[in-house]
Amino acid sequence: METLPPLSKARLRLLLRFHHRRHRDQERLFLAEGIRTVRELLGSAYQVQLLICTERCAQEHADLLQAFHQRGVPCFSLSERDFVRLADTTTPQGLLAVVAYPDYELEHVLDGSSWIALDGISDPGNAGTIVRTALWFGYRAIALGAGSVDRFQPKFVRATMGALFHLRIVEVALETLLDRVRTTHRIIGATARDGIALAQYVPPAVPHVLVIGSEAHGLSPSVEERLDDRVTIEGSGAFDSLNAAVAAGIVMYHLHSRA
Numbered sequence: 001m002e003t004l005p006p007l008s009k010a011r012l013r014l015l016l017r018f019h020h021r022r023h024r025d026q027e028r029l030f031l032a033e034g035i036r037t038v039r040e041l042l043g044s045a046y047q048v049q050l051l052i053c054t055e056r057c058a059q060e061h062a063d064l065l066q067a068f069h070q071r072g073v074p075c076f077s078l079s080e081r082d083f084v085r086l087a088d089t090t091t092p093q094g095l096l097a098v099v100a101y102p103d104y105e106l107e108h109v110l111d112g113s114s115w116i117a118l119d120g121i122s123d124p125g126n127a128g129t130i131v132r133t134a135l136w137f138g139y140r141a142i143a144l145g146a147g148s149v150d151r152f153q154p155k156f157v158r159a160t161m162g163a164l165f166h167l168r169i170v171e172v173a174l175e176t177l178l179d180r181v182r183t184t185h186r187i188i189g190a191t192a193r194d195g196i197a198l199a200q201y202v203p204p205a206v207p208h209v210l211v212i213g214s215e216a217h218g219l220s221p222s223v224e225e226r227l228d229d230r231v232t233i234e235g236s237g238a239f240d241s242l243n244a245a246v247a248a249g250i251v252m253y254h255l256h257s258r259a
Contacts, residue, residue, distance in 0.1 A: 004065075007052055007076040015052075015086055015098065021150050028101040030152035033087055035061060038097045040162025042067055047100040051075040054083050057094030064095075088154035101152070102168075106177065109168040112184060113140045114207045116252075117174050119223050120147035120214040121244055128159020129245035130212065135163040137252045142167055145174035145223070147214075178209065178226040185209050187228045189219050190251050192241055195230030203255045204229075210255065212248045215241050 015031065017023035024030050029049060032038060035057075041048055051068050055077055058065060065075050083092055116134045121127045127149040131142055149156045151169045178187055186204035189195070189211045211227070213219035219227075233242060233250055242250075 044165035124156035195232035
């Protein structure tokens with residue numbers, strides 16, 4: 001590739017605003033940072049508007065930039081100092097993509113596949129881990145309910161390590177989703193107590209929605225009353241709760257292995 005043109009100061013000021021949801025939603029654009037995250041965009045349907053990288057990164061990952069360049073994605077250089085301002089990490093890798101919001105809505109993704117639904121999972125690290133685990137076990141859609149992380153918050157995007165780009169992720173009132181799929185899906189909730197012991201639970205033969213609540217508050221009452229089944233992970237230790245991402249992974253493994 002030829003020497004990259006520098007990112008203009010005006011465009012840098014615009015992109016700095018994307019750290020705030022209001023501006024992301026207004027422009028329908030978000031930032032995806034990091035080598036692996038950006039590489040995952042190549043195999044996805046997401047539309048990359050432009051790439052920004054430092055000179056060091058451009059030299060070390062010329063093949064990656066070339067792949068985007070061949071797809072008509074413009075690439076711009078940015079100084080190390082300004083990249084630190086734009087990045088969400090303390091020690092950035094020097095590569096960032098500006099990505100368009102996908103166009104799908106809830107009605108576009110109700111295709112009969114199983115879902116993961118997050119009820120009040122606000123920590124981007126936990127939510128990102130759940131998304132990666134869901135993709136590993138073959139889920140195709142994630143619903144983010146009230147109190148859950150913003151699907152394009154930089155920390156969450158980074159925590160998914162690119163899995164975000166291979167799933168359909170919608171923000172929706174879970175009550176709306178669960179009411180829509182009640183006749184076609186089994187609705188399963190992971191609860192800390194009073195559920196069927198997970199080891200004894202026989203997964204349904206129909207598609208399901210697995211609902212995961214926060215470690216601190218569990219499932220919200222309006223969601224819990226819509227469950228068909230409650231499952232509980234039994235432990236033998238003295239601690240009273242499991243991390244939400246850990247619990248989600250255990251339940252997904254059980255549903256997958258017993259299917």
